[in-house]
Amino acid sequence: MGKGKAGVTSAAGTAPEKKTTSKTPGGSEKAFRTELLRQMLLIRRFEEKSAQMYGLRKIGGFCHLYIGQEAVAVGAVAALDLKDDYVLTAYRDHGHALACGMDPKAMMAELYGRQAGCSRGKGGSMHMFDVDKHMLGGNGIVGAHIPVATGVALKIKYKKENGVVLCFFGDGAIHQGSFHESLNLAKIWNLPIVYICENNQYGMGTDFRRVSSVTDFSKMGLSYDIPGSQMDGMDVLKVHAAVKEAADRARKEHQPSFIEAVTYRYKGHSMSDPATYRTKEELGEYKSQDPILILKAQMLKSKQLNNEEFDKIDAGCKRIGNEAVQFAEDSPQPAIEMLYEDVVV
Amino acid sequence: MPVIAFRQALKDAMDEEMARDQNVILMGEEVAQYNGAYKVSQGLLDKYGPERIIDTPITEEGFTGVGIGAALVGLRPIVEWMTVNFSAQAFDQVLNNAAKMLYMSGGQLKVPIVFRGPNGPAEYLASQHSQSFQAFYSHIPGIKVVAPSTPHDAKGMLKSAIRDDNPVIFLEGEMMYAWKGEVPDEEYLIPLGKAEVKRTGEEVTLISFSRSMQMVLEAAEVLEKEGYSAEVLDLRSLRPLDEEAVFASVVKTNRCVIIDNDWPMASFGSYLGWLISKNCFDSLDAPVELVAMEDVPMPYNHTLELAVQPSMEKIVTAAKRVMYV
Ligand SMILES: Cc1ncc(C[n+]2csc(CCOP(=O)(O)OP(=O)(O)O)c2C)c(N)n1
Ligand SMILES: [Mg+2]
Numbered sequence: 001m002g003k004g005k006a007g008v009t010s011a012a013g014t015a016p017e018k019k020t021t022s023k024t025p026g027g028s029e030k031a032f033r034t035e036l037l038r039q040m041l042l043i044r045r046f047e048e049k050s051a052q053m054y055g056l057r058k059i060g061g062f063c064h065l066y067i068g069q070e071a072v073a074v075g076a077v078a079a080l081d082l083k084d085d086y087v088l089t090a091y092r093d094h095g096h097a098l099a100c101g102m103d104p105k106a107m108m109a110e111l112y113g114r115q116a117g118c119s120r121g122k123g124g125s126m127h128m129f130d131v132d133k134h135m136l137g138g139n140g141i142v143g144a145h146i147p148v149a150t151g152v153a154l155k156i157k158y159k160k161e162n163g164v165v166l167c168f169f170g171d172g173a174i175h176q177g178s179f180h181e182s183l184n185l186a187k188i189w190n191l192p193i194v195y196i197c198e199n200n201q202y203g204m205g206t207d208f209r210r211v212s213s214v215t216d217f218s219k220m221g222l223s224y225d226i227p228g229s230q231m232d233g234m235d236v237l238k239v240h241a242a243v244k245e246a247a248d249r250a251r252k253e254h255q256p257s258f259i260e261a262v263t264y265r266y267k268g269h270s271m272s273d274p275a276t277y278r279t280k281e282e283l284g285e286y287k288s289q290d291p292i293l294i295l296k297a298q299m300l301k302s303k304q305l306n307n308e309e310f311d312k313i314d315a316g317c318k319r320i321g322n323e324a325v326q327f328a329e330d331s332p333q334p335a336i337e338m339l340y341e342d343v344v345v
Numbered sequence: 346m347p348v349i350a351f352r353q354a355l356k357d358a359m360d361e362e363m364a365r366d367q368n369v370i371l372m373g374e375e376v377a378q379y380n381g382a383y384k385v386s387q388g389l390l391d392k393y394g395p396e397r398i399i400d401t402p403i404t405e406e407g408f409t410g411v412g413i414g415a416a417l418v419g420l421r422p423i424v425e426w427m428t429v430n431f432s433a434q435a436f437d438q439v440l441n442n443a444a445k446m447l448y449m450s451g452g453q454l455k456v457p458i459v460f461r462g463p464n465g466p467a468e469y470l471a472s473q474h475s476q477s478f479q480a481f482y483s484h485i486p487g488i489k490v491v492a493p494s495t496p497h498d499a500k501g502m503l504k505s506a507i508r509d510d511n512p513v514i515f516l517e518g519e520m521m522y523a524w525k526g527e528v529p530d531e532e533y534l535i536p537l538g539k540a541e542v543k544r545t546g547e548e549v550t551l552i553s554f555s556r557s558m559q560m561v562l563e564a565a566e567v568l569e570k571e572g573y574s575a576e577v578l579d580l581r582s583l584r585p586l587d588e589e590a591v592f593a594s595v596v597k598t599n600r601c602v603i604i605d606n607d608w609p610m611a612s613f614g615s616y617l618g619w620l621i622s623k624n625c626f627d628s629l630d631a632p633v634e635l636v637a638m639e640d641v642p643m644p645y646n647h648t649l650e651l652a653v654q655p656s657m658e659k660i661v662t663a664a665k666r667v668m669y670v
Contacts, residue, residue, distance in 0.1 A: 060469030061470045061645065113646035122644040140471065142403045176404055205375055205379035334644070336648075343642070
């Protein structure tokens with residue numbers, strides 16, 4: 001993977017520099033919050049562009065949008081230093097990829113299936129990878145990446161490194177055996193990993209309450225003696241604080257943690273799902289606690305932001321989305337010879 | 346005769362069998378309230394209620410095994426795998442429980458269960474969601490594996506599968522659910538293990554099953570326009586395999602192309618090729634050809650993913666190769 005990677009990254013142009021720690025020395029609270037806001041807006045605008053291009057049939061197959069859940073990936077990844085830390089997630093991965101600082105151009109090219117895509121057009125929406133940024137996918141099989149993430153934590157412990165792994169997955173994935181087996185392993189081996197269940201209330205058309213024995217998933221963590229809590233996943237600062245605490249525990253004590261971030265996806269499960277299984281009122285209720293609006297209101301109130309500044313950031317994110325589309329449009333189709341590349345090394 | 350879609354034929358088969366036998370239940374992800382991820386179980390929850398049409402969590406190993414347990418003691422579950430790709434999570438249950446109970450118990454325990462869902466590639470779904478499982482499953486003694494290609498066959502074979510006292514893997518195709526075909530109003534059953542000649546011909550036999558049948562029939566037409574007569578055999582059932590029908594056709598035409606949309610190595614198609622070579626050696630005028638998937642995981646890019654799979658053109662080329670034209 002690393003071999004093809006360097007070429008792809010340079011072909012894709014320079015990604016916007018990402019601030020990887022919450023407390024950059026001398027960095028102000030205002031700058032930190034502005035960055036969280038910018039990242040959430042970038043995800044929102046990128047996803048809107050993805051939906052638009054899907055509608056124009058530039059993108060095909062399963063495409064799962066992250067709109068509504070931005071606070072989880074952004075707040076959580078902001079607690080990391082991706083030089084040492086790692087991120088693994090499922091197929092609803094655009095938000096995590098952007099939060100890890102992946103290049104929106106290479107991502108849009110991937111959605112288009114083009115050669116300059118981050119996975120060279122072979123992965124598509126569900127399989128965003130950037131090994132340099134320690135973003136290890138992008139997995140399409142529900143629950144299948146949870147043991148893999150646990151294995152990444154094993155390496156950190158084995159090499160006596162300082163890192164921590166964030167493993168994101170949905171409320172649907174939490175019943176898979178892979179989750180339960182992984183938690184037990186992480187606990188008995190004291191692995192530095194934070195399991196983050198993004199409870200957006202639905203696994204496809206299924207309300208999580210219909211298929212779960214508990215409605216507070218942190219009980220599942222506790223049953224493996226792994227500390228954790230259920231928390232508001234719409235407030236990016238709260239997510240950040242919780243993940244930071246858990247990541248510190250992982251680093252200092254080599255202890256796994258579990259966090260259930262309660263959130264909501266505004267769109268259907270994938271582009272083909274009209275989401276008729278939920279009410280307009282329910283959707284409206286969550287849209288009124290929109291993660292971007294919450295942070296914006298907090299910052300306006302504390303005078304860390306004014307409306308012109310917000311509009312400027314938003315315009316910048318829209319521009320990045322447009323440039324990503326242009327880049328994807330211009331980038332060539334993968335050559336047919338690429339079929340047999342990267343099957344084995 | 347009424348013309349209905351493949352998905353409707355499957356639904357009608359389940360509906361008729363559920364009406365006939367209280368022991369038949371359906372379970373899987375999104376089968377009830379959502380009416381199936383591909384709408385195959387449309388309306389069944391309303392008709393039979395949540396005791397018989399059961400939504401499960403995303404726990405393939407769990408609900409596949411639960412289905413097997415229920416089958417051991419008299420129920421006749423239909424387990425829907427949202428796609429057969431996800432049955433990899435449940436593979437152990439099929440391999441070590443469903444396929445072994447009859448044998449290990451010295452004939453005491455039967456496992457009357459159907460596992461069904463879309464198999465093989467659709468479009469733009471990349472490596473993890475575009476896999477063919479016919480080789481994995483047809484490898485296993487103790488189960489039956491069927492893969493019909495028309496709504497008519499799908500209905501008659503699903504009804505037989507539900508009544509069968511063995512575990513049956515019933516392979517469908519996402520791209521096939523909207524295919525239309527004639528299905529009679531009257532009840533009928535199609536036995537498992539019987540192939541069908543879909544088109545008679547003299548100079549080459551094209552053998553396939555499931556979704557590939559459509560392009561195989563197109564290829565036969567193209568060949569006819571060019572003056573070559575191809576016989577087309579739809580296996581419909583991979584295990585048990587209708588060897589007699591296969592050999593009869595090959596002995597007649599003396600040439601054979603197998604089309605199997607799966608990786609070539611250790612595949613169902615490669616096994617069939619060996620079987621034909623061994624049993625029809627004296628009749629063959631050319632080595633048996635296999636049109637398979639390229640030996641790579643499925644890429645997302647659409648041009649590449651089409652290049653990976655069998656196509657009408659590839660089939661025509663292979664047929665000409667065995668005819669030396
Ligand atoms: C093992 C497996 N089973 C089924 C699927 C089909 N599937 C894809 S997403 C999904 C729902 C997952 O829901 P959740 O974990 O809550 O994640 P969300 O989509 O809400 O982000 C299902 C059933 C799959 N990809 N993998
Ligand atoms: Mg969910």
